[in-house]
Amino acid sequence: MSVIESVESTTPPAGKDRYTISEVAALTGLTAHTLRWYERIGLMPHVDRSHTGQRRFSERDLGWLAFVGKLRLTGMPVADMVRYAELVREGDHTRDARRELLEATRRDVLTRITELQDTLAVLDIKISHYGTACGGTPS
């Protein structure tokens, strides 16, 4: 618990802390279906429930979803995110493993950025070929 608070929360609990699933859907851009699916596969920590069993998301849940959204942008497979979520749940002794995982992800992201910059260069060359009213022998 303390680990989650100290490391996993980015946004401090401020504002209301009992969001319904449709509110969270609106805030995150995910569908309610996807949010339930995330919980089912273990990608969400267990979400609090109302007295009638309906989900009530906390600010921390929102923070986690925002982080997951970032990881998703990197192309990380959902299974790997689930693995990370499991490590968080397992507690303090997985700190090193988690840092390792994040650092590996960081390296992947750097690689992806480099690849995209290469691609950008290729696109620029192509575009410039299209741009110039070509008369010479292009390569």
Added chain:
Amino acid sequence: MSVIESVESTTPPAGKDRYTISEVAALTGLTAHTLRWYERIGLMPHVDRSHTGQRRFSERDLGWLAFVGKLRLTGMPVADMVRYAELVREGDHTRDARRELLEATRRDVLTRITELQDTLAVLDIKISHYGTACGGTPS
């Protein structure tokens, strides 16, 4: 043909020009299955055949595959790449449409790079929360 030469070829025709499918697979990292599939869906221009009907890839085909590989890295859907390939086949009067498409792709790539850089920043913050070597427990 001339359009393809003037705009679509990056590598000048040098070296042998009759690669078998397994050679191309080795060179590109794609499987033979994928190469045939690319042709079937119209992502490859029609590949030359031997007198018995086997594929013989040219240097230009390799250049096209390299470009497709770059596009693939951007996350562009295969259907969009097929669309671009169709424009190329349709000839000179689609130049503008093609440049448009490449420029849109370029914008997408820039957006993706920005997203990844944001993600990188988040990862760095998380990693720094996990602390540097002093807190870690080595095996």
Added chain:
DNA sequence: TACTTGCTTCGAGTGCACTCCAACGTTTTA
């Protein structure tokens, strides 16, 4: 009270990008 909206679950369906199979023909190597 009746209606509308939103929530629950489980399980099935979708779209994408491959990936593989079966059956058979061709080319290379020993």
Added chain:
DNA sequence: TAAAACGTTGGAGTGCACTCGAAGCAAGTA
């Protein structure tokens, strides 16, 4: 020449990440 390796096709299968449907319970509004 015989075997091994490689090629062909159409169509079916796989894995991922959702995405949706159906049946039913609960809460708010006219």
